[in-house]
Amino acid sequence: MIEVENLTKTYGPTVAVDGISFQIPKGEVVGFLGPNGAGKTTTMRILTCYLPADSGAARVAGYDTFTEPVEVRRRIGYLPESAPVYAELGIVEYLQFVAEIRGIPKSERESRIARAIERTALGPMIHKDIGQLSKGYRQRVGLAATLIHDPEVLVLDEPTTGLDPNQIIEIRQLIREIGREKTVILSTHILPEVEATCDRVLIINQGRIVASGTPAELTRAAEGKVVCRVGFRAEPAIVEPALRAAPGIEELLPLDTGTNGTCRYEISSREHDIAERVFHLAVGNGWTLNELHTERLSLEQVFTQLTLGDK
Amino acid sequence: MSAIASVAKKEFRAFFQSPIAYVFITLFLVLSLWIFFFLSNFFLIGQSTLRTLFDWIPITFLIFVPAVTMRMWAEEQKLGTAEILLTFPVRDWEVVLGKFLAGLSFLAVAILLTLPLAGTIAWLGNPDDGAVVAGYLGSLLVGATYLAIGLWVSSLTQNQIVAFLISVILCFVLYIVGVPIVLASLPDWLVPFVAQLSLGSHFDSMGRGVIDSRDVIYYVSIIFFFLFLNVQTIASRRWS
Numbered sequence: 001m002i003e004v005e006n007l008t009k010t011y012g013p014t015v016a017v018d019g020i021s022f023q024i025p026k027g028e029v030v031g032f033l034g035p036n037g038a039g040k041t042t043t044m045r046i047l048t049c050y051l052p053a054d055s056g057a058a059r060v061a062g063y064d065t066f067t068e069p070v071e072v073r074r075r076i077g078y079l080p081e082s083a084p085v086y087a088e089l090g091i092v093e094y095l096q097f098v099a100e101i102r103g104i105p106k107s108e109r110e111s112r113i114a115r116a117i118e119r120t121a122l123g124p125m126i127h128k129d130i131g132q133l134s135k136g137y138r139q140r141v142g143l144a145a146t147l148i149h150d151p152e153v154l155v156l157d158e159p160t161t162g163l164d165p166n167q168i169i170e171i172r173q174l175i176r177e178i179g180r181e182k183t184v185i186l187s188t189h190i191l192p193e194v195e196a197t198c199d200r201v202l203i204i205n206q207g208r209i210v211a212s213g214t215p216a217e218l219t220r221a222a223e224g225k226v227v228c229r230v231g232f233r234a235e236p237a238i239v240e241p242a243l244r245a246a247p248g249i250e251e252l253l254p255l256d257t258g259t260n261g262t263c264r265y266e267i268s269s270r271e272h273d274i275a276e277r278v279f280h281l282a283v284g285n286g287w288t289l290n291e292l293h294t295e296r297l298s299l300e301q302v303f304t305q306l307t308l309g310d311k
Numbered sequence: 312m313s314a315i316a317s318v319a320k321k322e323f324r325a326f327f328q329s330p331i332a333y334v335f336i337t338l339f340l341v342l343s344l345w346i347f348f349f350l351s352n353f354f355l356i357g358q359s360t361l362r363t364l365f366d367w368i369p370i371t372f373l374i375f376v377p378a379v380t381m382r383m384w385a386e387e388q389k390l391g392t393a394e395i396l397l398t399f400p401v402r403d404w405e406v407v408l409g410k411f412l413a414g415l416s417f418l419a420v421a422i423l424l425t426l427p428l429a430g431t432i433a434w435l436g437n438p439d440d441g442a443v444v445a446g447y448l449g450s451l452l453v454g455a456t457y458l459a460i461g462l463w464v465s466s467l468t469q470n471q472i473v474a475f476l477i478s479v480i481l482c483f484v485l486y487i488v489g490v491p492i493v494l495a496s497l498p499d500w501l502v503p504f505v506a507q508l509s510l511g512s513h514f515d516s517m518g519r520g521v522i523d524s525r526d527v528i529y530y531v532s533i534i535f536f537f538l539f540l541n542v543q544t545i546a547s548r549r550w551s
Contacts, residue, residue, distance in 0.1 A: 048398045052549050073400040080398075084391035088328040089321070100317035101399050129328075145395075 001026040001153060001183045002047065007056035009042050016042040018207035019056070024200075026152075029179035031198035032187035035307055039207040040187035041081055044155050047185070048078040061152055074102075077146030081157040083139045087131030091122060091141055094130060095148060102149045116144040120174065136167035143174065154178060156186040160193060172197050191303055205307045228267045228274050229255070231291030232282060236263040239287060243267070246281055248274060264291065314401040318409025319416070322383065326417050331378075336421050339375050343425050346371070360438055361429060362519075365446035369486050369514055372454050377478035379417055380461030381471045383410050384545075389469040397545070404542045411455075411462055411538060418454040422447060442520030449517025452530040456510060457482045459537035466544045485533075486510045 002024040009017040017039040024030050032040040045051040046058055049069035057064060063071040086094055095116060099109045117123060120140040125133060130141055139159065146154055159175065160168045175197050178184060188194060194201045195215045203211040203218070211218055232239050236257040243252055248271040255264040267274060275294045282289045326332040343364060351363030387393040396406055429447075432438045461478040468474050487493060489509025494502050506512055510533075513526045 045394075050394055050398050050548075070400045070402070073398055076398075078395070078398045080391055080394040082391060084395060086321075086325070086392055087390075088325050093324070097317060097321045098399075100320070101314055101401060103313055103400070 003059045005057045007053045009053050015207050029184040029199045031194035031201045033194050033201050034204035038204045044157050075152045077151040077154045079142045079146050079156045083142035085130045085138050090129050098145045099148050112148050116147045120144040136163050154182055154184045203306055210306045226269050226274050227295045229293040230278050231264040232287045233262050234287035314405045315409045318406050319412040322410050322413030323416050335378055339421050342371055347428055368450045369453050372457050373482050376457035377461045377475045380465050381475040384466035385468050385471045385474045403545045407541045414458045445517050445520040445522050456530050456533050459534040463537045463541040466541050
C-alpha cells in the first residue's frame with residue numbers, strides 16, 4: 001500500500017529525513033516512534049504531498065507522491081500534528097466542507113457525514129462550533145474529517161498529544177478499530193501508545209530508521225536480558241555462594257542481607273527462565289522464598305538505547 | 312472547479328461567522344453615508360450623483376479591504392489549518408482562487424449595500440445611469456486589486472496585524488504613485504511608467520463614468536500578478 005524508497009529531505013543544513021526506506025502492506029497499523037525532531041512529521045508530510053522529498057520516491061496505493069499528488073491525496077486521510085481545526089465552523093458545517101472539497105457527490109454527503117460522526121462518537125456535540133469543544137473532541141472532529149471519504153490510508157501525526165488519559169484510551173481504541181480495515185500510519189513519542197495500537201513499529205532517530213518490528217520483537221531483540229529480584233528466608237552466608245555457583249546467573253547484587261535471617265538479591269541473566277531456576281534452587285536447598293519478581297527490558301528501554309546510542 | 316467553489320463557500324461563510332465582518336460592513340456603510348451626504352455637500356450642490364462616493368472608494372477600501380484579507384492566510388498558517396487545506400486533493404491555485412472569490416463576494420455584498428444611495432439619487436433627481444454603473448464596476452475592480460494584494464501579503468506572515476499594516480502600505484503606495492506631487496518629484500523618464508502603474512490614475516475615468524478597456528486590463532493584470540505571487544508563496548514551502 002505504501003512504498004518508500006531512499007527518501008531524503010533536508011532543510012538547509014539540517015537533514016530531516018536521511019535515506020528512509022520501508023513498505024507498509026494493506027491493513028497494517030504502523031507506528032513511527034522517535035524523539036521530537038527525528039523526522040516523523042517530515043516523512044508524513046512527504047507521504048501526504050505537503051512537501052516534496054529532495055530525493056528518493058514514495059508511492060501510496062501505486063501513485064507517486066511527486067508526480068500524482070492529487071491522486072495520492074484522494075486516498076489519504078491526514079490529521080496533522082496537534083489536529084488543527086477551523087474553530088469558527090460548526091462540526092457538521094466543517095465536515096460538509098471536507099466532503100465537498102473531496103468531491104463526494106451531494107447525494108452521499110449526508111450519509112457519509114452521519115457515519116463519520118457516529119464512528120467518532122461526536123453525536124452529543126453535533127450542534128456546537130468546533131471552537132467550543134474540548135481538545136479531545138476537536139481531535140475527534142479532525143479524525144472524523146479524515147474518515148469522510150473512506151480513505152485507504154490514514155496518516156495521523158501524534159493523534160493523542162495533549163489529551164487526558166481517558167481521552168487517550170478512547171482515541172487509541174478508535175484507531176485500533178479503524179485499523180481493522182485501513183492502513184494506518186501514526187507517529188508518537190509515547191511508548192505505550194505503539195504497544196497499545198500498532199502492529200509494527202518503526203523507530204526513527206535523526207532521520208533514519210534504527211529499528212523495525214512488532215513491539216514484542218523489538219523488546220525481545222533488546223539483548224534479551226532479564227532482571228530478577230528475589231528474596232529468601234535463609235542465611236545469606238549459605239545462599240550467596242550457592243547463587244554465585246548456579247549456572248546462568250551473570251550478576252548478583254545483594255540488596256539487603258543479614259538481619260533476622262532474610263536476604264534479597266538482584267540477579268541479571270540472559271536466560272529467560274531464570275526465575276524458574278532460582279525457584280528450583282531454593283526448593284532444592286529448602287530455603288523459603290518470599291519474593292520473586294522478574295523484569296524484562298521494556299520497549300522504553302529499547303527506545304532509549306536506540307535513540308540515545310548508549311549501547 | 313468544485314474545489315474552488317467549496318473553498319470560496321467555506322471562506323465566505325467564515326466571514327459571517329465572526330462579528331468582525333458585521334463591524335467592518337457597518338463601518339464601511341457609515342463612512343460611505345457620511346462621505347455621500349456631508350463630505351460631498353450633497354444637500355448644497357444640487358446634483359444627483361454618486362461621484363464623491365466613488366472618488367473616495369480607493370481611500371475607504373484602503374482600510375476596509377486589508378481588514379478583510381488580513382486573516383485569510385495568516386490565520387490558517389498560525390493555526391496549522393493550512394496543512395489540512397493544502398493536503399486535500401486540490402491544487403494550490405484552486406485554493407488561492409477560492410479565497411480570492413470569497414473575498415470578492417464579501418466586497419460585493421458591502422458595495423451592494425450602498426445601492427440605496429443610488430436609489431436615493433434616482434428618486435431625487437435624474438442621475439447618469441452609465442456613470443453609476445461605471446462607478447460601481449470601478450469600485451469592485453479597485454476592491455479586487457486591493458484584495459489580491461492583501462491576500463498575498465497575508466500569505467507571507469502568521470500575524471494578522473502585520474498582514475494588515477503591510478497591505479495598507481502597499482495598497483497606499485500603489486494608489487498614491489500617480490498623484491502629481493509624487494510624479495513631480497520623480498525623474499522625467501520614470502513619470503509615464505509610474506503614472507501607468509498608479510491605481511489612482513486608472514480609477515479617475517471610471518469615477519467619471521468612462522469604462523476604458525485599458526483601465527480594466529490594468530486592474531485585471533495587477534490582480535493576476537498578485538494572485539500569481541500568492542500561488543508562488545504558497546508553493547514556496549516546497550522549495551527549501
